Amino acid sequence: MITRDLLVEILKNVADTIKENKELLTDLDAAIGDADHGINMNKGFKTVSEKLDTVKDKDCGTILKTVAMTLISTVGGASGPLYGTAFLKASMAVNGKMELDNEDIIKMFDEAIKGIVMRGKAQRGEKTMLDALIPAYEALKGSLEKGDDLSEAFIEAADAAKEGVEYTKTIKATKGRASYLGDRSIGHQDPGATSSYLILRTVANTLNQQED
Amino acid sequence: MIGIVVVSHSEKIAQGVVELCSQMGRENIKIEAAGGTGDGRIGTDAMKIMEAIKRADNGDGVLVLVDMGSAVMSTEVALELLDEDLRNKVLIADAPIVEGSIGAVVQASMGSSLEEVKSVAEQSKSMIKVKE
Numbered sequence: 001m002i003t004r005d006l007l008v009e010i011l012k013n014v015a016d017t018i019k020e021n022k023e024l025l026t027d028l029d030a031a032i033g034d035a036d037h038g039i040n041m042n043k044g045f046k047t048v049s050e051k052l053d054t055v056k057d058k059d060c061g062t063i064l065k066t067v068a069m070t071l072i073s074t075v076g077g078a079s080g081p082l083y084g085t086a087f088l089k090a091s092m093a094v095n096g097k098m099e100l101d102n103e104d105i106i107k108m109f110d111e112a113i114k115g116i117v118m119r120g121k122a123q124r125g126e127k128t129m130l131d132a133l134i135p136a137y138e139a140l141k142g143s144l145e146k147g148d149d150l151s152e153a154f155i156e157a158a159d160a161a162k163e164g165v166e167y168t169k170t171i172k173a174t175k176g177r178a179s180y181l182g183d184r185s186i187g188h189q190d191p192g193a194t195s196s197y198l199i200l201r202t203v204a205n206t207l208n209q210q211e212d
Numbered sequence: 213m214i215g216i217v218v219v220s221h222s223e224k225i226a227q228g229v230v231e232l233c234s235q236m237g238r239e240n241i242k243i244e245a246a247g248g249t250g251d252g253r254i255g256t257d258a259m260k261i262m263e264a265i266k267r268a269d270n271g272d273g274v275l276v277l278v279d280m281g282s283a284v285m286s287t288e289v290a291l292e293l294l295d296e297d298l299r300n301k302v303l304i305a306d307a308p309i310v311e312g313s314i315g316a317v318v319q320a321s322m323g324s325s326l327e328e329v330k331s332v333a334e335q336s337k338s339m340i341k342v343k344e
């Protein structure tokens with residue numbers, strides 16, 4: 001179960017993680033893109049962190065919708081409409097809820113991925129954030145279905161996302177800026193997959209800290 | 213009269229295309245720039261695009277020209293954020309922004325429909341510039 005307050009804490013921690021990894025994400029994007037992914041993401045999540053204080057007493061759907069609208073209007077790169085749409089679809093799946101159970105979380109994650117696919121028209125294997133998110137979703141769902149608790153399931157999700165990031169090194173980009181590089185994108189890890197992994201790892205860490 | 217919006221990652225490119233088009237002397241056409249992010253970085257901003265679409269519309273609809281990558285995605289988000297009335301009268305052209313915008317402005321100034329303006333903008337894709 002993720003309560004509203006825990007959701008806010010997770011989102012604040014995500015903003016901190018993005019800030020700490022701003023340079024890593026930008027350097028990864030410098031290799032195969034336009035060297036702005038860390039700047040874009042940090043701009044977005046810094047603003048999210050500030051906005052959260054104004055909605056932290058609202059329901060989970062409203063909080064996630066605020067995250068979505070903030071990312072859409074502040075990020076600037078492809079990750080803005082993509083993560084923005086992801087959070088918007090997730091918010092719609094949990095409208096009015098004050099806490100999120102496992103079913104809600106699976107639904108949110110599924111809707112978020114569908115939103116990214118709808119917006120970016122990419123599939124798994126095109127060297128994008130989806131190469132981290134889809135295996136993470138599958139791992140999370142599988143873990144919950146075999147009876148693990150949520151904090152354990154998010155560790156499995158983050159581990160799967162990490163493997164997905166490694167996989168992006170082996171393939172060529174066919175979507176986004178990096179696709180202009182063609183085969184020369186092989187050998188580099190995708191910045192968007194990396195930010196997705198960092199977000200999931202932060203969710204896992206926050207949930208596991210709760211338990212100790 | 214159809215309005216035109218030019219979306220680019222660069223504020224200067226968007227403004228430059230608008231400037232170029234204004235030179236065609238079609239003062240009756242509303243052509244709006246939506247370039248860069250709200251805080252002056254290179255990038256695209258759905259809110260900025262949405263505002264530009266609202267300004268460009270005078271009732272008949274708006275054609276949006278976009279450069280690459282997130283310009284398309286941010287414009288699609290902008291469309292989703294618009295009121296349905298206006299959203300139904302906005303199309304995105306699959307065309308290069310400079311040539312496409314010039315074609316669109318000329319066609320729009322003749323009072324053509326949104327579909328006609330879009331089609332002319334998209335014809336610029338197959339325009340041959342240099343003959344071997």
Ligand SMILES: Nc1ncnc2c1ncn2[C@@H]1O[C@H](COP(=O)(O)OP(=O)(O)OP(=O)(O)O)[C@@H](O)[C@H]1O
Pocket residue numbers: 029033034036037040041076077078079080082116119120121122127128129130175176177190191192193221255256280281282283
């Ligand atoms: N069509 C797409 N579908 C899914 N993910 C995508 C797509 N295009 C880009 N991405 C992801 O976005 C990341 C890049 O995000 P970033 O914020 O740097 O945007 P950008 O590529 O600079 O945007 P722009 O299109 O404005 O140049 C990539 O690493 C990739 O994971």
Ligand SMILES: [Mg+2]
Pocket residue numbers: 029033034035036037077177
């Ligand atoms: Mg980039």
